[in-house]
Amino acid sequence: MPKAAGKKNAFYAQSGGVTAVINASACGVIETARRNKDRIGKVYAGRNGIIGALTEDLIDTSKESARAIAALRHTPSGAFGSCRYKLKSLEANRREYERLIEVFAAHNIGYFFYNGGGDSADTCLKVSQLSKSLGYPIQAIHVPKTVDNDLPITDNCPGFGSVAKYIAISTREASFDVASMAKTSTKIFVLEVMGRHAGWIAAAGGLAASEDCDLPIVILFPEVPFSQTRFLKTVKDKVKKYGYCSIVVSEGVHDRSGKFLADQGLKDAFGHAQLGGVAPVIANLVRDKLGYKYHWAVADYLQRAARHIASKSDVDQAYAMGKAAVEMALAGKNSVMPTIVRTSNAPYRWKVGEAKLSRVANVEKMMPKSFITKDGFGITKRCRTYLEPLIRGEDYPPYKNGMPKYVQLKNVAVRKKLEKSFKVK
Numbered sequence: 001m002p003k004a005a006g007k008k009n010a011f012y013a014q015s016g017g018v019t020a021v022i023n024a025s026a027c028g029v030i031e032t033a034r035r036n037k038d039r040i041g042k043v044y045a046g047r048n049g050i051i052g053a054l055t056e057d058l059i060d061t062s063k064e065s066a067r068a069i070a071a072l073r074h075t076p077s078g079a080f081g082s083c084r085y086k087l088k089s090l091e092a093n094r095r096e097y098e099r100l101i102e103v104f105a106a107h108n109i110g111y112f113f114y115n116g117g118g119d120s121a122d123t124c125l126k127v128s129q130l131s132k133s134l135g136y137p138i139q140a141i142h143v144p145k146t147v148d149n150d151l152p153i154t155d156n157c158p159g160f161g162s163v164a165k166y167i168a169i170s171t172r173e174a175s176f177d178v179a180s181m182a183k184t185s186t187k188i189f190v191l192e193v194m195g196r197h198a199g200w201i202a203a204a205g206g207l208a209a210s211e212d213c214d215l216p217i218v219i220l221f222p223e224v225p226f227s228q229t230r231f232l233k234t235v236k237d238k239v240k241k242y243g244y245c246s247i248v249v250s251e252g253v254h255d256r257s258g259k260f261l262a263d264q265g266l267k268d269a270f271g272h273a274q275l276g277g278v279a280p281v282i283a284n285l286v287r288d289k290l291g292y293k294y295h296w297a298v299a300d301y302l303q304r305a306a307r308h309i310a311s312k313s314d315v316d317q318a319y320a321m322g323k324a325a326v327e328m329a330l331a332g333k334n335s336v337m338p339t340i341v342r343t344s345n346a347p348y349r350w351k352v353g354e355a356k357l358s359r360v361a362n363v364e365k366m367m368p369k370s371f372i373t374k375d376g377f378g379i380t381k382r383c384r385t386y387l388e389p390l391i392r393g394e395d396y397p398p399y400k401n402g403m404p405k406y407v408q409l410k411n412v413a414v415r416k417k418l419e420k421s422f423k424v425k
Helices: 022-035 050-054 066-074 094-106 118-128 130-134 160-181 200-208 228-242 278-290 300-305 312-330 381-391
Strands: 008-014 040-046 058-060 109-116 139-144 188-193 217-220 245-250 294-298 336-344 349-356
Touching: 008 022, 008 050, 022 040, 022 066, 022 109, 022 312, 040 050, 050 058, 050 094, 066 312, 094 109, 094 130, 109 118, 109 312, 118 130, 118 139, 139 312, 160 188, 160 200, 160 245, 160 300, 160 312, 160 381, 188 200, 188 278, 200 217, 200 245, 200 381, 217 228, 228 245, 228 278, 245 278, 278 294, 312 336, 312 349, 312 381
Parallel strands: 008 040, 008 109, 109 139, 139 336, 188 245, 188 294, 217 245
Antiparallel strands: 040 058, 336 349
C-alpha cells in the first residue's frame, strides 16, 4: 500500500447529531493544527462527515481566515455538515476501507480526527486499524461529542452541558408560566427531551428547582421502567400541593417489557428505534386519567442548537478536546480519545485525560442509580453536585441587530485527484 510522505495533512469530520459547541471543537482542532504548521500541512474537513472522505468531497479549511475559524467557537451546529453513517467491519466491506486509503493517500492525509459520539468512536477505531490491516500510516483520534452524555470514561461529554443548561432554564421558565395560569387554565406542562437509553438530559430538568426556587418537577428517565399508576399518583400529589406540575420526559422512556412509549416502529441509519412523540402520550394520559388541562412541547433541535445560552464550561471543554486531539496526534498517539477528568467539585476543576478507543466504542454510560431519587421521579443531591458545574458560566456570542452573529464558512472544495467516484450505500 502507498505511504503518506513528508509533512502530512489532517482530515477532520463531524458525525452524528450536532451540538451547540461541536464547532468549538473544530476550532480547537484547526487552530492548534495551524500553530503546528511545521508538522501538519493543511486541515481538510469532510463534507458531511465520513461520507466526505469516502466520496473525496473535502473542504480546504486553509481558505478560511483566522477570524472565521475563531468565530466557529461561538457558532452552533456543524459547520462542515454531519452524517449518520457507521463503517461496517473490514471483513464485511473491505472496499470502503480501501477507498479511504485511496483518498487519504491522494491527499497525503496522515491524521484523522473524528468528532462524534459512541458510533463515531467505533468508526474512528476502525480507521485507526488501517495501519495494521492495510499498511497505511494513519493516526486516528476521536474528539468526544454528544448531547446524550453517554460516552464512558470521560466525566462528561462536550455538548451536554449546554443542552442541560437549556433544559434546566426552559423547565424553570415554563414552570413559572404554568404557575401563573394554573388556577383557571393549564395545570400541566410536559417537555420532551432527547435521550434514548440514558436520562442525563432529562435529569437536567431537575436543576430547574432549587433551595431558593421550589418547583414541582416530575422526571421520567429511560433508566426507570414507566409505571402508569405510580406516575399518575405522583402528578396528582404535586398538583394537590402546588396547583400545577411540570413533567420532563426522556424520549427513551419505556415500560417494564422494554417497549418505548414513543416507538414509531421505524429504524434510523444506525438501526436504532426511531423515537419521537412521547410528550403527547404522557399529556393525553394525564388528561384522560386526571382531567387536567395541559400543554406540551418537544425540545428537539432547539435544545442542541441553542448556542445563545450555552454553558461556558461546555464551550471551554469542547475547545480543549479539539486542541488535545491534535496534541495527542503530534505526540504519536493513535486510537485514543481525549477525556474530561473532574478533579474537584468545589471549586469545580477539571483536566484533560486520555482513553483508548477500544474502551469507548459502542459503550453507553447510563445514569447511576445514586443519581435518581428512590421514587424514580427526581434527582438526588449527588446528581445535582455532578450536574451544576456543567451548566455554569455564560459565553454569549456577539450580537448584531438583536440577533446572534454566527459564521457561515465558504467551505471551498478541494480539487479531486481520483478518477473513479464512489457511491455510499
